[in-house]
Amino acid sequence: MISALVTASKFLSVLSSFITIGALLTLAFLILDKEGKLSTSGSKIKSIISYSALAWFVSSVLNILFTLANILGQSVTSVLDLTVLQSFVFQISLGQYLLFQALIALFVAITSRALTSSGYTAVLLLISLLAISAPVFQSHSASSGSHALAIGSLLIHVLGLSFWVGGVIAIALLNEEDRKVSLPRFSHLALWSAIAVVISGVINASVRLNFAAAWSTSYAYVVILKVVITAVLLFFGYKHRSYLAAKPSVNWRAMTRLISVEAAIMIFVTALGSWLSSNQPPVRGSQEPFNAALAITGIEMPDAPTFTRILFAYDPDVFMIGLLVLAVALYIKGVVVLTRRGDKWPVGRTISFALGISAIDFATSGGLGVYAHFAFSWHMVSHMVLGMIAPIGIVLGAPITLALRTLPQSRDGQELGLRGLLIKGLHSRYARIITNPVAALAIFDGSLFALYFTSLFSGMMQSHQGHLFMGIHFILAGILFFYVIVGVDPNPRKVPHIVRIVILFAAMSIHAFFSVALMSTSTLIDGGYFESLQRPWSSDLLADQQAGGAIGWAMGEIPILIALVATFIQWMRDDSRETKRIDRNTARMAALGQPDELAQYNLYLSNLSKKDREANQ
Numbered sequence: 149m150i151s152a153l154v155t156a157s158k159f160l161s162v163l164s165s166f167i168t169i170g171a172l173l174t175l176a177f178l179i180l181d182k183e184g185k186l187s188t189s190g191s192k193i194k195s196i197i198s199y200s201a202l203a204w205f206v207s208s209v210l211n212i213l214f215t216l217a218n219i220l221g222q223s224v225t226s227v228l229d230l231t232v233l234q235s236f237v238f239q240i241s242l243g244q245y246l247l248f249q250a251l252i253a254l255f256v257a258i259t260s261r262a263l264t265s266s267g268y269t270a271v272l273l274l275i276s277l278l279a280i281s282a283p284v285f286q287s288h289s290a291s292s293g294s295h296a297l298a299i300g301s302l303l304i305h306v307l308g309l310s311f312w313v314g315g316v317i318a319i320a321l322l323n324e325e326d327r328k329v330s331l332p333r334f335s336h337l338a339l340w341s342a343i344a345v346v347i348s349g350v351i352n353a354s355v356r357l358n359f360a361a362a363w364s365t366s367y368a369y370v371v372i373l374k375v376v377i378t379a380v381l382l383f384f385g386y387k388h389r390s391y392l393a394a395k396p397s398v399n400w401r402a403m404t405r406l407i408s409v410e411a412a413i414m415i416f417v418t419a420l421g422s423w424l425s426s427n428q429p430p431v432r433g434s435q436e437p438f439n440a441a442l443a444i445t446g447i448e449m450p451d452a453p454t455f456t457r458i459l460f461a462y463d464p465d466v467f468m469i470g471l472l473v474l475a476v477a478l479y480i481k482g483v484v485v486l487t488r489r490g491d492k493w494p495v496g497r498t499i500s501f502a503l504g505i506s507a508i509d510f511a512t513s514g515g516l517g518v519y520a521h522f523a524f525s526w527h528m529v530s531h532m533v534l535g536m537i538a539p540i541g542i543v544l545g546a547p548i549t550l551a552l553r554t555l556p557q558s559r560d561g562q563e564l565g566l567r568g569l570l571i572k573g574l575h576s577r578y579a580r581i582i583t584n585p586v587a588a589l590a591i592f593d594g595s596l597f598a599l600y601f602t603s604l605f606s607g608m609m610q611s612h613q614g615h616l617f618m619g620i621h622f623i624l625a626g627i628l629f630f631y632v633i634v635g636v637d638p639n640p641r642k643v644p645h646i647v648r649i650v651i652l653f654a655a656m657s658i659h660a661f662f663s664v665a666l667m668s669t670s671t672l673i674d675g676g677y678f679e680s681l682q683r684p685w686s687s688d689l690l691a692d693q694q695a696g697g698a699i700g701w702a703m704g705e706i707p708i709l710i711a712l713v714a715t716f717i718q719w720m721r722d723d724s725r726e727t728k729r730i731d732r733n734t735a736r737m738a739a740l741g742q743p744d745e746l747a748q749y750n751l752y753l754s755n756l757s758k759k760d761r762e763a764n765q
């Protein structure tokens with residue numbers, strides 16, 4: 149009985165979260181706005197958001213109660229005891245993540261009524277996506293082997309579904325006028341999301357059904373049923389696109405019928421998915437002996453690192469791969485749009501971007517990423533690649549310039565659209581704050597001390613989400629820093645070259661100070677994490693930690709040095725460009741028989757001193 153309640157509340161929570169996200173997506177990006185302000189037709193969607201978010205909150209709270217009762221094997225009334233409940237939601241990770249989700253749902257429900265701009269709607273959308281991701285880290289994916297495969301694929305599955313299912317339901321609820329405007333844009337997004345849902349669903353299922361006996365369980369039958377129904381949904385998607393392609397004589401009536409049936413089928417498949425996620429997946433008959441490395445990291449302990457092993461080891465971190473594939477696909481799409489338009493895009497930028505992306509993959513799923521789980525020294529190499537080498541490649545790939553040149557323009561000449569939103573973001577107060585070189589340096593180097601000289605590092609190494617968060621933080625902090633210092637993309641503030649050089653020298657010294665401090669540590673900073681893995685090689689953990697400090701120093705200074713040389717070159721180029729401009733101007737003025745800039749300035753100074761003399765007389 150309790151397990152049925154867990155499934156039912158999970159289903160309601162998942163469904164209402166999808167509707168909330170789909171409606172936020174529609175409001176922020178699909179219907180028309182007026183220069184970023186929400187139009188009056190947005191008021192219906194706002195009330196959909198607030199009601200669905202309220203339902204999301206209530207069902208999430210019920211899900212917390214039923215899940216706790218199920219875990220303890222007690223009745224629902226007995227878990228209403230405040231002490232029991234408090235210890236679940238404040239001390240146990242699963243409870244914490246479920247509570248986080250419920251609180252975000254409440255926040256969205258309360259604030260959505262006051263939404264006035266598409267920018268703020270986009271922020272609420274982002275927060276909601278974080279909220280639905282949180283419980284995935286504590287789902288039963290987290291307890292199976294291959295964490296990075298199971299958790300990563302489920303994360304992509306859930307995020308993709310929220311756009312696809314949520315978007316279809318939100319569009320089904322729109323009025324005819326808004327539906328006509330929103331559908332063409334949604335159709336592209338739905339295609340990408342459906343591909344992500346299918347690939348991630350198949351990967352996740354293959355992790356659980358990887359032994360013969362698993363295929364005769366009800367879990368497997370439900371997965372097969374989902375695959376069949378998904379094929380029907382894909383056919384519906386194909387019909388949508390062909391209706392839309394019949395522009396301008398689109399059959400809107402048939403389209404509306406199709407969307408309603410599609411939404412109903414999706415709700416049914418969501419119920420099947422919720423059943424899967426709240427019931428135990430098949431387990432192998434014979435239990436394998438406990439393996440510490442596998443239980444903690446989700447990966448078998450690799451042999452001692454060698455050059456070949458580092459180069460060829462690979463354990464796919466599916467979520468990170470998903471993000472990288474998305475970034476590459478968007479970049480390629482941008483270059484294709486430019487080329488079709490007859491514009492040129494420097495091939496060096498594309499190569500630089502590709503190298504940055506490959507470096508991230510090597511340091512997360514490749515050999516560096518694998519060994520980073522098992523030894524501090526390799527963790528440091530991976531950190532340096534993610535934070536200092538890959539970002540230079542990404543930044544020199546000029547992704548913002550590419551986006552500004554290729555993002556779709558406003559559909560009616562009034563709406564802000566994606567491109568307008570990006571420009572607004574670049575000119576916002578927040579962008580000006582974080583692109584201040586001192587702020588960028590503080591985030592970039594300050595996080596080294598915050599992570600390694602507090603208990604943060606030991607806490608984060610213990611979990612997959614901690615690893616993921618660290619990796620994403622290193623990459624973003626590095627991208628911000630190098631964007632401000634050597635970036636070729638438009639920057640909200642113009643940083644003088646001399647300031648960039650001072651900042652680079654400061655980064656160099658802070659880095660050296662950090663590394664020396666790490667090299668002279670006499671205690672382990674990992675809170676017992678590496679010891680718990682029972683690593684058979686390189687068993688002197690302190691020596692390995694100190695080697696990590698030395699590696700951080702050696703590897704960290706090189707990119708800064710390269711950035712320093714690049715900044716000097718940019719400075720000299722700018723100076724010679726400026727000299728040429730002045731020379732050209734002087735020649736032009738001479739040809740017109742007028743004084744040049746220098747002569748004008750001298751004249752201005754002599755006039756000033758003449759005035760001073762006259763005033764003193």
Ligand code: HEM
Binds near residue numbers: 288289306374419
């Ligand atoms: C090729 C098609 C698909 C496959 C192979 C697939 C497979 C899976 C698997 C293996 C899970 C993990 C369950 C667990 O945690 O044990 C899952 C979760 C889920 N799936 Fe699918 N799925 C597919 C398509 C869909 C579609 C089309 C929908 C909805 C329209 C859907 C909705 C869900 C939901 C709601 C969950 C639960 C997510 C959560 O834990 O919060 N799936 N799916």
